[in-house]
Amino acid sequence: MIECWRWYGEYDLISLSEIAQTGARGIVSALHNIPYGEVWPNDQIQARNDQFKSAGFHWAVVESLPVHERIKRGDGDLSTLFSNYRQSIVNLADHGVKTICYNFMPLLDWTRTDLTAPVLGGGTCLRFDAVKMAAFEIHMLARKNAEADYDESVVIAAKHWFDRSSQSDQDELLDAIMAGMPGAFDRYDVAGLNDALAQYQGIDRNVLRQNYKRFLDEVVPTAAENGVKLCVHPDDPPRDILGLPRIVSTAEDLEWIMKAHDNPANGVTLCSGSLGANPQNNIPKIAANVADRIHFAHLRNVRSEPNGSFEEAPHLDGDTDMIALIKVLLDEQSRRREMGRSDYQIPFRPDHGHHILSDADREYIPGYPLVGRLRGLAELRGVMRALSHV
Template sequence: MIESWRWYGDLDKITLPEIAQTGATGIVTALHDIPYGKVWPIEAIRARQAAIAADLDLHWNVVESLPIHEAIKKGDGDLDPLFANYRQSMANLAACGVQVICYNFMPLLDWTRTDLAAPVAKGGTALRFSQARMAAFEIHMLKREGAEADYSDEVRAQASAWIARATQQDRDTLLTSIMAGLPGAYDRYDIDSLRLALDGYRGIDRDTLRANYARFLAEIIPTAQDLGIRMCVHPDDPPRDILGLPRMVSNADDIEWILGQQDALENGLTLCSGSLGANPVNDVPAIAHQFADRIHFAHLRNVTKDPDGSFQEAAHLEGDTDMPALVAALLDEEDRRRQAGRADAEIPFRPDHGHELLSDIGSGTHPGYPLIGRLRGLAELRGVIAGLGYRSQG
């Protein structure tokens, strides 16, 4: 497996020399300064590659992500120019030798959390999704029509109790936390602009969004086949409908539907153990076995779930997912690919969403992407991989 590390370029507090010291060699990044729907120029791609490769034994091995314009998700207007731009960006990346593209099809928001600094028992902080706080946001702050029906009586009562004691700063912090998953330097939504954005999805149900996603795949995957690019969709995070918007990639049935729309190796999956692991119905190692040949990239992290639907980022070898079993499934697939003579036998992975530990705290890194917390995760995963490799040779 190829040890990789997500880097936000000039927006990142963590430097490439620091990343090199972790031992990871693959850099997972994107051109976050380019607006959605615009072409990524070859010159900009090469400039990013040159910055990464400067005497550090690093290389840009995965794009995360090449964003999909909201108009494509909504099926809104003349989409031909947007699809053409997306294909041209793919061609430019392929011309520069970058051939794995992670993307998502989540409406409006990327990953969503309600707490960016939930305390961890032995010190440090973690990302958390509180069902009660999300309910407080939707019902009492956003005042989304129909939101009450999406939450249990108990959660609604907890939400009412929280909002009753919340200060304006508490409310502002909650909004900031929910917006934190949006990548890059783009402006986040405030309450009014989020309501307006949600209005743009009125009448778009799960079937409509699926149809729009199927069109995206039909427009893009043949180009990926021509270019030798591996497209790999990231699961929804959290893996459930939020803000009244349907989600497309939350369980094994969803993944099977997506991969079946274009039955090609280039139509693949980013196996995110944290996103899938937050859904109680998902057996993540089993999902890895089921779709092993279409996994082109892996995010390895762990979560601990609560009965009400809340969850918190756990240490990489703790939480509800059996990480050694998951890693074993990926290593088995690598062995199968080697025996089949596939050039892409090794699967790139990155430690995802680490705890803020020690000097991470207050350092201002992107939420969920501290240095020491992810280094701890990488070291633990490295140990699991080494141990399983030794066992397989014994």
């Protein structure tokens, strides 16, 4: 498999020279300065590509080419947005960048309630606490009928947390949730978030699926014509959030997506952590079911709790059998190689990581420290080497 590392360009405090020391040679990145919905220009793609090549890397995967919120909502005349997305695909392909990760999560890219939850042995991790999320939705956001989305015990505990919380506690919770907003600039206060959520009124699971199918029908043919592999990222977490529907959360969802536009260019980013946050998801089995459409993999682990909470676990621990999952991916690579495909290798990256050791002395994008991800990459690399010699 192709060892990769996610890099946030000018917004990342980790340098390419530091990444080179991890052993990864593929970069997963994007043009984070381009506003959503605009064409990614050739000159900026070329400049970023040249930057990677001069540092000894290749641009293995775009993560992400964002889908505009209006497309997700099916809002108004979308012809320009679809045209711009198709042109960006073409421009990337012209520069040899032919794997594109994206998501179709309404409003939030990912959701956590704690960015520095303590872990056993020292260090911190990302955490989703169902009680805090319920407190946010029910008491801070005052979302109508939010109680119905949580077990009664969680609702009771959420009221207790809120009653005891200080303004600082509530501000910290809002900041953690807003860290999952896409892009570099958009963040909301409670009133602004309510306004943004109001734009999704009337959009349920079925409507969102219809809008997603329209997106696939508009862009997959262009990807296929240009040899580009599109790969949707699963919902994180795999459950409805803030009253917004999620449609990339289960094995059934992935099966629907593959059939919605049945073309090899319409594929999956197999994120073991996002899917793994639902205890009902058997990740190795899901991977086997969609193996021929896995164009990219995020390998991380989570440890779930009965009330719906979960936190990031070490890469080889947690709820997902990572060794079994990697075997599925390696078997799929072998199948592709035997078919004679030159692009048989699956790019992957160690996703997230604990903030450990010298990570504590630096600022990082939440979940993307240097040492914690290096530990994960080394562990995953060891598993792959061992399985390759069996």
